[in-house]
Every structure is written in C-alpha cells, then in structure tokens.
Amino acid sequence: MFTLYSMQRSGNSYKARLALAQLGIPYRLIEIDILKGESHTPEFLAKNPNGQVPLLEVAPGRYLAESNAILWYIAGGSPLAPEDRIERAEALQWMFFEQHSLEPNLGAAYFWLTLVKGGRELQRHAFEDWMEEGYRALGVMEKHLALHDFFAADRYTIADIALYAYTHVAHLCDYDLSAFPAIGAWLKRVAAKPGHIAMDWHPAEALAE
Amino acid sequence: MFTLYSMQRSGNSYKARLALAQLGIPYRLIEIDILKGESHTPEFLAKNPNGQVPLLEVAPGRYLAESNAILWYIAGGSPLAPEDRIERAEALQWMFFEQHSLEPNLGAAYFWLTLVKGGRELQRHAFEDWMEEGYRALGVMEKHLALHDFFAADRYTIADIALYAYTHVAHLCDYDLSAFPAIGAWLKRVAAKPGHIAMDWHPAEALAE
Numbered sequence: 001m002f003t004l005y006s007m008q009r010s011g012n013s014y015k016a017r018l019a020l021a022q023l024g025i026p027y028r029l030i031e032i033d034i035l036k037g038e039s040h041t042p043e044f045l046a047k048n049p050n051g052q053v054p055l056l057e058v059a060p061g062r063y064l065a066e067s068n069a070i071l072w073y074i075a076g077g078s079p080l081a082p083e084d085r086i087e088r089a090e091a092l093q094w095m096f097f098e099q100h101s102l103e104p105n106l107g108a109a110y111f112w113l114t115l116v117k118g119g120r121e122l123q124r125h126a127f128e129d130w131m132e133e134g135y136r137a138l139g140v141m142e143k144h145l146a147l148h149d150f151f152a153a154d155r156y157t158i159a160d161i162a163l164y165a166y167t168h169v170a171h172l173c174d175y176d177l178s179a180f181p182a183i184g185a186w187l188k189r190v191a192a193k194p195g196h197i198a199m200d201w202h203p204a205e206a207l208a209e
Numbered sequence: 210m211f212t213l214y215s216m217q218r219s220g221n222s223y224k225a226r227l228a229l230a231q232l233g234i235p236y237r238l239i240e241i242d243i244l245k246g247e248s249h250t251p252e253f254l255a256k257n258p259n260g261q262v263p264l265l266e267v268a269p270g271r272y273l274a275e276s277n278a279i280l281w282y283i284a285g286g287s288p289l290a291p292e293d294r295i296e297r298a299e300a301l302q303w304m305f306f307e308q309h310s311l312e313p314n315l316g317a318a319y320f321w322l323t324l325v326k327g328g329r330e331l332q333r334h335a336f337e338d339w340m341e342e343g344y345r346a347l348g349v350m351e352k353h354l355a356l357h358d359f360f361a362a363d364r365y366t367i368a369d370i371a372l373y374a375y376t377h378v379a380h381l382c383d384y385d386l387s388a389f390p391a392i393g394a395w396l397k398r399v400a401a402k403p404g405h406i407a408m409d410w411h412p413a414e415a416l417a418e
Contacts, residue, residue: 049349050349064298069301069302069304072297073294073295085286086268086273088281088282089273089281090273092277095278095305096275096277096278096304096308104313137259139258140258144258
C-alpha cells in the first residue's frame with residue numbers, strides 16, 4: 001500500500017489526495033507539518049532531499065517527490081492520465097505551467113496569507129509581484145477555458161487537478177476571480193466530478209490503519 | 210515538419226534544440242528575440258498566450274508550449290523518454306524540480322547577468338535569493354548524482370537534458386560549482402553523448418529551408 005507524506009492544508013498535497021480518492025486507491029497518510037519544520041528533519045530529508053511534501057512511498061524505501069509527477073504515477077493507466085502523444089504533451093504543458101507560472105504566485109500568496117501568522121507583513125515586498133504574476137497566469141487559463149471545458153484531452157484529467165489545487169483557494173488570498181468567468185465555471189465543473197473531495201477532507205480510514 | 214520558435218541564448222529553448230538534434234529530427238527554426246519584445250507581439254501571443262519560448266508547432270496551427278512538455282513530445286517513443294511507470298514518474302519528478310527549484314534561480318540569474326545589460330544592478334534585491342535557492346537546488350542534484358550516473362531510468366534521458374540547460378551555464382552567472390564534483394562529472398557525461406550540440410550551435414540547415 002502507498003504511503004503519502006502530506007500536509008492537510010497544502011495545495012500540492014491536496015492534488016495527490018484528490019487523485020487517490022477519485023481513483024479509489026487506498027493509502028496510508030502521514031501528516032507532515034512544514035510550519036513546524038517536519039519536512040526538514042534528517043529523517044525526512046533522507047526520504048526527500050528537497051524537503052517538500054507531498055512525497056509518495058511507491059515501494060518500501062522508494063520515494064517519489066513533486067506533486068505533478070506523483071499525479072502521473074498515481075493516475076497512470078486511468079482516464080485521468082492521457083497517454084495519446086499530443087494529449088499527454090498538452091496535459092504536461094499545463095502542469096509545467098502550473099508549477100512555473102501559477103503555484104509560485106498563488107501558492108506563495110496562499111501560504112503566507114492563510115497559513116503563516118503575520119505572513120502578510122513579512123512578505124509585503126513580494127506580495128505585489130505575486131498578485132501581478134498570478135493575475136497574468138489566471139488570464140492565460142481564462143483564455144483557454146473560454147474555448148474548452150477542461151485543460152487537455154477534452155476531458156477531466158490530472159492537468160485539471162493540478163491547476164485546481166491553488167486556483168480554488170485564490171479568493172482566500174486576495175485574488176478577485178470575478179473577472180474570470182470561465183475559470184469560475186471550470187472550478188464548479190471540477191468540484192462536481194464523481195469522487196471529488198474538499199481540501200480539508202480527511203481520510204480517517206487511511207489514518208486508522 | 211515541426212517549426213520551433215526559439216531564442217538562441219535561452220536555456221529553455223536549448224533543451225528542445227538539443228533533443229531535436231540528438232534524435233535527428235528535422236525542423237524549421239524561427240528565432241524570437243524576447244529582449245526585443247518579440248514574444249509579446251499580438252501575433253506571438255495568439256500562438257502562445259503565456260508569451261514564452263520555446264514553442265513548437267506540432268501540426269499546422271497547433272502549438273505546444275513549456276520546454277519540458279516539448280521534450281516529452283519530441284522524445285516520445287525514443288530511449289530518451291522512459292515509459293516504464295516508475296521510471297517515467299522519476300524523470301518527471303526531476304523535470305518538475307527543474308522548473309520549480311532550479312530554473313527560477315539559475316535561469317533568472319543567467320538571464321539578468323548575461324543577457325540584460327545592467328541586469329545585475331536592476332536585480333540586486335533578488336540576486337541573493339537566486340544564489341541561496343540555486344545552491345540549495347544544486348545540493349539536491351549533487352546528492353543524487355553522487356550515487357547515480359544520470360537522473361532517471363539509469364540512463365541519459367530528457368530529465369538530464371532539462372537539468373543540463375541551465376546547470377551548464379551556472380558558472381557564467383557567479384555560481385561556483387567546485388563544491389559539486391558529482392555535478393561536474395555529470396556535465397561532462399552529458400556533453401559526451403552522441404549528437405550533443407552546444408547552446409550556441411546554430412542549425413543553419415534548418416534555417417536554410
């Protein structure tokens with residue numbers, strides 16, 4: 001059985017938990033509180049030298065890092081992972097976009113505004129960039145979603161899961177999505193998919209194991 | 210035939226040119242000077258709303274963005290792209306790491322120090338972060354390369370191409386790699402691969418078409 005090292009309020013960890021839930025894959029959950037330094041202990045760094053969650057133990061002692069790589073591993077062979085050559089590349093395009101253009105802005109704003117006490121003051125110098133670059137990334141997504149229901153392969157895939165994670169909490173960290181109606185409609189389409197779980201949903205059954 | 214929109218001195222563009230060369234795939238090259246705003250013209254934004262190179266036209270009017278997604282598309286079906294489930298996920302792990310932890314630091318330093326006149330002064334406030342975070346990422350790579358010849362699948366793959374692009378010019382933008390002997394040895398192994406081209410190599414034959 002997989003073991004997932006995850007932080008409940010991390011959007012990157014949520015991606016893995018959402019895909020595992022929708023695919024009905026059982027797993028053991030280990031909560032890592034990055035705010036308490038638990039991702040930088042010698043024990044954790046031995047598992048992931050990059051000191052980040054989520055981290056998936058795919059076989060005893062074999063660990064896979066990076067949320068979007070974990071999505072490909074979890075979803076491989078299911079309809080959530082497009083395997084056609086161009087569809088796969090387009091799903092990857094949006095997932096690299098997510099890690100390079102969206103998460104560093106919306107994810108950083110979410111982390112410092114909602115998770116870290118006093119974070120807004122601490123990051124005052126960076127906040128303007130996160131807003132400007134975040135809105136730019138949202139604009140790219142809006143343009144795509146004005147013409148497509150989902151990001152790749154004409155269906156709900158792990159590219160949607162990757163982009164949903166921080167977009168669906170953007171309103172909690174000062175982003176105003178009212179000017180992005182296609183994104184708003186897409187967020188509702190994603191949340192309506194069978195097996196969807198909210199970010200704060202907790203797999204007590206996995207913990208109880 | 211593919212058309213690649215590329216900037217000769219962009220590490221992200223170099224990834225695509227290197228893979229195309231090593232796989233012997235002919236293509237048409239269109240040079241885009243991002244310093245002259247050529248990636249933000251209405252014509253270019255119609256092709257890639259994210260305004261970045263490289264960009265690959267895979268079929269008439271169908272454009273693929275994000276260097277690492279382009280690598281998967283180009284190399285799909287070749288030994289450069291591992292398709293085994295865990296090997297693919299591990300290659301992806303390192304490619305997401307590259308876009309999230311390495312490129313935003315080494316790539317930014319390379320851009321502002323070597324391509325933009327007066328860039329060092331303009332980005333004085335950010336430079337310290339790029340160095341600190343860049344060295345941290347290099348440390349993660351060094352740890353892996355101390356035990357492995359390549360990043361994934363026990364062989365040279367597109368994960369190596371992705372990480373090579375900015376690592377091999379790190380010394381041009383103030384990073385001192387002398388404390389990273391395993392990275393140094395890996396850079397030499399990559400450069401010795403059949404069909405390797407330097408970043409400034411120009412496919413005149415593609416242009417001449």
